[in-house]
Amino acid sequence: TNQKHFQMFSVGPPLVGHDHPFLCKNPKFLPTYIRPKYPTIDFSTFTIRSSSSLEEIEKPLNESTEARESSSKLYASAPFPAIRAPKRVVMVRHGQSTWNEEGRIQGSSDFSVLTQKGESQAETSRQMLVDDSFDVCFSSPLNRSKRTAEIIWGARKEEMITESDLREIDLYSFQGLLKHEGIAKFGAAYRQWQIDASNFNIDGHYPVRELWARARSCWTKILTHESRSVLVVAHNAVNQALVATAIGLGTEYFRILLQSNCGVSVLDFTPHPEGGSPYICLNRLNQTPSSPIAAGRSGGRKTGKQLILVCHGTSQRDSAASIPYAGNRPMNMLGVIQSQKTAELLLDLKVNSIVSSPKLASIETANAISRVQEAADCLGADCVPRYVEMKQLQYLDVENILQQSKHAVGISHLQSGWLNGLEDGVTMSLWDQAGQAWKSLLDELSNESEPQNIVVTVGHPAVHIAMMGHCLNLTKEWMGSFHLDAGSISLIDFPDGPAGRGVIRCINYTAHLGRWSIPITRSTLDDEF
Known part of the structure; x- marks a missing residue:
């Protein structure tokens, strides 16, 4: 077992009612994260890449990584x-x-x-x-x-x-x-x-x-x-x-x-x-008009493995020198409401484990979800009590990385595409650490003893955005193409298991927050999104 990999997991002070450390197995599947450089292509004329033959349809999707990236480079x-x-x-x-x-x-x-x-x-x-x-x-x-x-x-x-x-x-x-x-x-x-x-x-x-x-x-x-x-x-x-x-x-x-x-x-x-x-x-x-949370099928295909990315609730901001949605402070009242609304949304799912960043706001959000899950029998969702395993993953803590960015520190809220403004070194560090978190979560999801395995992970929006990029087999340059708000959820299904491609069911879902949700549109008089 890779000892360095183990060191990135933190049990920390045991959470109330939970004393199970996050034990990591050697990953059976690691996506390709390092991409080859491609020659310059003339995009002055828009074309569509040629097809493969019918005989190629049995090839695993992982074998066409280069072709997939080349195609996406074309469209980008x-x-x-x-x-x-x-x-x-x-x-x-x-x-x-x-x-x-x-x-x-x-x-x-x-x-x-x-x-x-x-x-x-x-x-x-x-x-x-x-x-x-x-x-x-x-x-x-x-x-x-x-x-x-x-x-x-x-x-x-x-x-x-x-x-x-x-x-x-x-x-x-x-x-x-x-x-x-x-x-x-x-x-x-x-x-x-x-x-x-x-x-x-x-x-x-x-x-x-x-x-x-x-x-x-x-x-x-x-x-x-x-x-x-x-x-x-x-x-x-x-x-x-x-x-x-x-x-x-x-x-x-x-x-x-x-x-x-x-x-x-x-x-x-x-x-x-x-x-x-x-x-x-x-x-x-x-x-969607109804809840996106439903186990069993994804785009018409059966799926038993799901990863739910939860952005922790908003926290008390300690100074103008902190990053937006910093998680090292307790949640404010809005954050408490957001975490409770998320817990209620997830009530009808039988969550197997909750993996959170070691930051306080993430732990508080995870605890809120766990309390509602374990009280499901009292709330009429189940006839038997549930046990949810609580874990902390150091790789999910990216706030020290974000603090190094002059762009991220001091802004009041996260605008669409804000990750585009991060310095190259900060972007690379965020991307690499999120890649390690993604590998660990895939490993957690690969538990063969659980045919229906639902893992909830709680952290800062930036780490979830980067992990979605890894899920889609992209590179760090794509991170500015996605946005997440505090209290939102995003859902990834794995109809072919964690070794297959993730299917993204929703990103930045906030309808469950009701009157506290982010509006779909904003006034067109506002010059900034």
């Missing part, structure tokens, strides 16, 4: 139109449709309509966004999305634009089929659609690649529109493509960033001071 480098003022884009997937309910492949067909549940979901989204200010709404032309947009838009007088490129992915001969019909009729091609969608070919088309190119076209139209706050109502696959292309991820990320019915995702675009492509940050992903 293709320029976006310059903008003159900050722009926020709020994307919503349509409510449940009749073909969603039947399990039928819709694609860009227009035969399904919203179910009663879908209408209700759209109404919930309308209420969630009712006080938010929008300058324009872009909608898919397909009925299920147009109806969702009409419900959400309500009595607003601002312009609604129907945009053909926002239609759902074109699936050609697959459209209208049930799963068993697709398997029977198309065999190997259907299997490729399931496990290697980016290289899937049907009727002479590569649907996912066409979709990614279409999403880039949509961004040009959205960003050149004279507006500051934009609502986009579309579909599952096209919203995935919009998110991925905005932050520079290629087609290999299809089905990795989930979009549920009426799930809300938010992207912030900030002008670059020298012109050219704006800074882009994913402020939240897939904030």
Whole structure:
């Protein structure tokens, strides 16, 4: 066993009712964190990388790391139109449709309509966004999305634009089929659609690649529109493509960033001071009308392993020289409320272990979650008491690293993309330490004796952002592309186990905080997000 690895774990003073140290096993799977340098590529002409042959579909995804990064470098480098003022884009997937309910492949067909549940979901989204200010709404032309947009838009007088490129992915001969019909009729091609969608070919088309190119076209139209706050109502696959292309991820990320019915995702675009492509940050992903916390399935696939990233509640700030959301002080009243609301959200899950940073605010948040978990029998969630193992992980404490940054110290709150301003040395230290934390958490999740293993980890937003980057097999340069708020949760599923790719169900979910949550949109009169 690596003794140095052990030293990074801290039991510290035992928490009340818990005396189990965090014992680490040797990791069975370590993602590749060091990336090779790539030659300079001419991106003046936007192209899509060529496909692999059908025979390649049995290769493990880990073997195509170089191809995946090369593809994402392509999308990250293709320029976006310059903008003159900050722009926020709020994307919503349509409510449940009749073909969603039947399990039928819709694609860009227009035969399904919203179910009663879908209408209700759209109404919930309308209420969630009712006080938010929008300058324009872009909608898919397909009925299920147009109806969702009409419900959400309500009595607003601002312009609604129907945009053909926002239609759902074109699936050609697959459209209208049930799963068993697709398997029977198309065999190997259907299997490729399931496990290697980016290289899937049907009727002479590569649907996912066409979709990614279409999403880039949509961004040009959205960003050149004279507006500051934009609502986009579309579909599952096209919203995935919009998110991925905005932050520079290629087609290999299809089905990795989930979009549920009426799930809300938010992207912030900030002008670059020298012109050219704006800074882009994913402020939240897939904030759903109902709770995102549910064990068992992820994007239609069974999953028994889940990692829930909880940002600790806000703390009492000791001085202007501290970093925002510093965890070395007790939580303030807002932080106590945030931690209690998070504990209530997680009540219906049987959490196996809670791993926290050794900082006080993280420990207090972890204790709040543990108390509610272990009282589940008293609260009617279970008929038997639960035991939750409490652990502390030194790797999750990144605040000493952040204190070294002149940019991070003294700012009052975390703006979208704030990690872009960290000095190179600080960024590298944060990234490397978060990588060690990520390895340790994967190891914790790999407990073979627990087929259903749910691990909650509590820490500062910065370490969770960096760990999501490691989950997505990115590099440190991507950290500024994600944002988390105090008291938020993010959920990662592992349908293929911890040795497989993580599927991100939601990022920066705050709806559980109720009146204390961060608004989806902000006033367009505010020049800063």
